[in-house]
Amino acid sequence: MKFLRFLALCLALCLLCAGMAACSDVSDLVSGVAGGEFPVEINGVTVSARPQRVAVLSPSLADVVLALNCDTQLAAGGSGCTQDSLRDLQKVDPNDAAAVQGVNPDLVLLDSSTAGAEQALRDAGLTVLNIAPATDRQDFERLYAQVSSALNGDGAGYDAGIAAAQGIFITLDDIKRVVPSDTVTTGCYLYDLDGSGVTGDMFGSTIMTYSGVTNAFLSLTGGQYDFDSLQMQDPSIIFCAPGLKEAIEGDSRFSNFQAVRKGKVVEMEPSLMERQGRTVVTAALEISSAAFPELLEENSMQVSDPTEDIDSAVSSAIASSALENVDDDVIYETLQEGDQGEEVLAMQTRLDELGYLDTEYDGHYGEYTAGCVREFQKVNGLPETGIADSDTQKMLYSNLAKAKNGNVIVSLSSPSPSPEASPTPESSSEPEE
Numbered sequence: 001m002k003f004l005r006f007l008a009l010c011l012a013l014c015l016l017c018a019g020m021a022a023c024s025d026v027s028d029l030v031s032g033v034a035g036g037e038f039p040v041e042i043n044g045v046t047v048s049a050r051p052q053r054v055a056v057l058s059p060s061l062a063d064v065v066l067a068l069n070c071d072t073q074l075a076a077g078g079s080g081c082t083q084d085s086l087r088d089l090q091k092v093d094p095n096d097a098a099a100v101q102g103v104n105p106d107l108v109l110l111d112s113s114t115a116g117a118e119q120a121l122r123d124a125g126l127t128v129l130n131i132a133p134a135t136d137r138q139d140f141e142r143l144y145a146q147v148s149s150a151l152n153g154d155g156a157g158y159d160a161g162i163a164a165a166q167g168i169f170i171t172l173d174d175i176k177r178v179v180p181s182d183t184v185t186t187g188c189y190l191y192d193l194d195g196s197g198v199t200g201d202m203f204g205s206t207i208m209t210y211s212g213v214t215n216a217f218l219s220l221t222g223g224q225y226d227f228d229s230l231q232m233q234d235p236s237i238i239f240c241a242p243g244l245k246e247a248i249e250g251d252s253r254f255s256n257f258q259a260v261r262k263g264k265v266v267e268m269e270p271s272l273m274e275r276q277g278r279t280v281v282t283a284a285l286e287i288s289s290a291a292f293p294e295l296l297e298e299n300s301m302q303v304s305d306p307t308e309d310i311d312s313a314v315s316s317a318i319a320s321s322a323l324e325n326v327d328d329d330v331i332y333e334t335l336q337e338g339d340q341g342e343e344v345l346a347m348q349t350r351l352d353e354l355g356y357l358d359t360e361y362d363g364h365y366g367e368y369t370a371g372c373v374r375e376f377q378k379v380n381g382l383p384e385t386g387i388a389d390s391d392t393q394k395m396l397y398s399n400l401a402k403a404k405n406g407n408v409i410v411s412l413s414s415p416s417p418s419p420e421a422s423p424t425p426e427s428s429s430e431p432e433e
Contacts, residue, residue, distance in 0.1 A: 036153020036160075042146050045129045047107060050153060052358075055105035057094040057114040060133055062086060063277025064144060065109075068164055070151045072355040072403050076103040078114060082271075088405065097124045107150065113274075134203050134276055141165040143276060168280055172210040175284050178295065179212030185291055187237040187259075188216040188230065189273055193247060197225045204273035207280060211287035213237065227253065237264040237291050266290045332393035337386070339365040347388055350396055351376060355404035379404065 039048045056062045057078035065071055066085055076090045092099045097120040100108060108121055108128045121128045129150055134140040141162050148161025187208060189198040198204035200218040208215045216233035217225050231253075238259040240248060245265045254260045268290075272283035288295070335344055345363035352361065356372040370386035377384045379402050380395050388396070395401055 036149065036155045036157030038153045040149050040154040040157075042129060042150055043131065045127065047127065047129070047150050049106075051105075051107035051151060053103070053105045054107045054109060054151065055092065055100055055103055056081065056109040057092075057100070057117065058109065058111040059083075059271065060113065060275045060277075061109045061111055061131060061147065063275040063279050064147045065151070065277075067168065067277035068144070068148050068151065068161065070148075071405060072353070073151055075105055076100070078110075080113075085405070095120075097121050097126075100124070101126060109147070109150070133274075135201055136203070136206050137169060140169065140203070140206075140276070168278065171281050172207075172284055175281075175288055176210045176212065179288050179292055181212070185213050185237065186216050186233055186235045187213040187239060187287075187291060188225075188233070188235045189239040189268070190225075190244060190248075191223075191241050191270060192244065193251070195224050195226060197223065198273055199223050199225065202273075203276060203280075204283075207273065207283050208287060211284045211291065213287055213291050231257075235259050236262070237266065239266050239268045239287065239290070241270050242267045264290075330390075330394060332388075332390040334390065335365055335388040335393070337365050337367065337370050344369070347373075347393065347396065350401075354396075354401060375404070376401075 035050075038050060039046050041047075051073060053075035054065075054073045055076040055078075056065055056074060059078065059080040059082065062074075062077050062081040062083060065074065066083060071085060071089075074086070074089055076092050077086050078094045079091050081089070081091065090103060092103060094100070094110065094114040094117040097117065100117075100121060101124045105126065108126050109131060110118060110121075110128065111131055111133055113133075115130055118128055118130055131143065131146050131150075134143040144161035144165035145158050146161070148164065149158045151157065152160060189204060189208070191197055197217055198208070198215065199220040199222060200215060201221040202223060205215040205218060216230065216235045220229065234257055236258050238248065238257070245267045248254050248265050249260055259265055268283075268286055272279060272286060333343070335347060340363050342363065344365045345361070348357055348361040348363070348369060351357040351369070351372050354376070356376050357369065359368065361369070365388075373388050373392065374384045374386040376382075376396065377386075377392060380400075382392055382395060
């Protein structure tokens, strides 16, 4: 399908650029993570240092954290954070302050969807940051700047957030350029038939606009509509929550709607209209594909899942970029238990950033570090020896290195020490702290 292949390619390039931007201020980069300034104050809350254990209770904010490639800082997620990338993350009930406190977070992120839990969490002595969802394109940059600043500090962290937000909208711009603009296509999203839908003050309305669909509830606010306004607009396509299509098509009030007469009632998960990470682009693809099927190849006998194209394209783009930073001629000196020095410290720092090492370290290669190396080797398909040979270090310091959660974290520069100048590590019998 030419349309979806084109959009998938645009998305791949966008996410590659956004991922690099979110992790890079070349002058202030620490192994792929934008190193900003702390303390930083956001919405009246002071974050004193870069948080290492974050509990994100909002599914939409979790989506933003993923888009910023900062998921290695997550210690727990709310029960609604069901993204595939977070399936192994410990889940907690946002309304159970004791459970959230039990994961020992140094920062709790929530928004209006989980704000009811805010006071109880503050009373439990936790640092809680309430970040409002975005409502439009400009506000989208505010959202990303605040989340990135909270996780990576002011300055570089703030700039990385802005860059990531702009990267996502580059793809939305590409989608908008492809969809027909010579006619007005009116649509709506219904959560139910009792008056709950996507109105003009919600970000879902922005997604619809970039997908080539004019929101029938553009002039309404508060997520509420009335049937008379819906009937007056007579949308040409209706998007709705799963399970609602049959009710709409069987309701006599809708029988004369052009969307019903033309078979243009489309079920779509509410999360696609609510999550504000890379899900935004997936939602735009689904909306535009349903609204403008003529953009698909006429002779296509099978419609593939666009997210599969996206994942494949993104993976290929990231891998191609990452391979450019891998030098097959570099030989690293083998490190193992008992060694100590700057090379061991650099390796421990990289293991920490990838989520394998979660305790203090001081440049001594002890039993715990060996276990972390062994786990890194397992995740990255290397022999599980616990010894950091040249191949292990080459992978560790490359942009192909997989974090503990299996994600590849893209970096613009290698954090590796210079192998040519590496001194022979001093042996030490001191136990690792």
